[in-house]
Amino acid sequence: MNASLPAREDPGSLPHPLPKLGVVLVAAGRGERLGAAEPKAFVRLHGRTLIEFGIGVATSLPHGGHLVVVVPDSHAVRALEIVEQVLPEGSEWLVSVVPGGRERHESVRFGLEALHDTVEVVLVHDAARPFATAALFERVIAEVRRTGDAVVPALPVADTLKRVDAEGVVHETVDRAPLVRVQTPQGFPRELLAAAHADAALLSGAEPGRSAPTDDAEVVQRAGGRVRTVPGEVRAHKLTTPADLALLEAIMEANVAGIAEGV
Ligand SMILES: Nc1ccn([C@@H]2O[C@H](COP(=O)(O)OP(=O)(O)OP(=O)(O)O)[C@@H](O)[C@H]2O)c(=O)n1
Ligand SMILES: C[C@](O)(CO)[C@H](O)COP(=O)(O)O
Numbered sequence: 001m002n003a004s005l006p007a008r009e010d011p012g013s014l015p016h017p018l019p020k021l022g023v024v025l026v027a028a029g030r031g032e033r034l035g036a037a038e039p040k041a042f043v044r045l046h047g048r049t050l051i052e053f054g055i056g057v058a059t060s061l062p063h064g065g066h067l068v069v070v071v072p073d074s075h076a077v078r079a080l081e082i083v084e085q086v087l088p089e090g091s092e093w094l095v096s097v098v099p100g101g102r103e104r105h106e107s108v109r110f111g112l113e114a115l116h117d118t119v120e121v122v123l124v125h126d127a128a129r130p131f132a133t134a135a136l137f138e139r140v141i142a143e144v145r146r147t148g149d150a151v152v153p154a155l156p157v158a159d160t161l162k163r164v165d166a167e168g169v170v171h172e173t174v175d176r177a178p179l180v181r182v183q184t185p186q187g188f189p190r191e192l193l194a195a196a197h198a199d200a201a202l203l204s205g206a207e208p209g210r211s212a213p214t215d216d217a218e219v220v221q222r223a224g225g226r227v228r229t230v231p232g233e234v235r236a237h238k239l240t241t242p243a244d245l246a247l248l249e250a251i252m253e254a255n256v257a258g259i260a261e262g263v
Contacts, residue, residue, distance in 0.1 A: 039075060
């Protein structure tokens with residue numbers, strides 16, 4: 001394990017074989033929509049912080065890899081303590097903690113920059129989705145390796161969709177058949193994602209009618225890359241507002257992965 005800040009390798013502690021899989025766990029958001037006293041990734045569900053769940057699932061993946069946990073500067077020491085607690089003795093995972101940026105895409109870039117040189121496939125995962133399963137991680141990794149494309153977990157849209165104006169007046173019903181809701185972990189060939197994130201123009205919402213990308217798949221798509229989907233999971237729900245807390249606690253209490261897994 002490497003639990004330094006910023007990530008620095010102690011060659012004596014590098015796992016063997018050297019990591020080919022990288023996971024960037026983005027946990028540096030403030031959680032303004034949740035309105036908690038702590039940054040969102042440090043909020044607890046039944047006594048465990050969100051970040052603990054994310055570190056736990058990533059480092060449960062077989063064959064090891066390099067996990068980079070991106071946190072607010074103010075919580076770096078706390079994050080290192082959590083890594084020490086969660087990582088089993090003898091784990092094949094190299095784990096680093098690095099400080100995040102003001103925007104999500106900046107945090108992702110800092111995480112990518114900290115990845116070990118040998119990483120070939122990278123997953124970017126929101127700490128705010130604590131119950132994504134190892135099976136979902138594996139599904140995404142397998143599809144990236146099979147296709148060489150970017151891969152995102154997706155769920156169908158269950159509700160009727162309407163386009164409304166600023167006053168909330170409905171103008172039309174939108175065909176939902178070609179629409180999906182996407183989640184994390186999102187997977188990429190490392191070079192594809194790193195090159196896209198290095199191009200500042202792709203990250204800007206400055207052009208008229210173009211907002212800043214809200215996920216990494218869109219950054220890659222703007223760079224001309226192909227993005228595929230695999231089935232997502234209902235239980236990989238994101239903690240965004242206080243209402244999501246109740247939903248996630250219910251998922252945790254039910255502990256019925258078989259039922260809660262999506263399509
Ligand atoms: N500057 C940021 C912003 C977001 N994130 C991470 O990106 C994930 C998804 O972001 P979101 O749910 O929007 O989190 P927040 O930015 O914390 O939420 P809010 O917009 O309500 O403040 C979260 O795990 C969050 O910690 C991050 O690492 N760095
Ligand atoms: C990355 C993401 O979780 C994929 O669904 C989502 O785009 C984050 O969006 P947010 O508006 O920053 O919460």
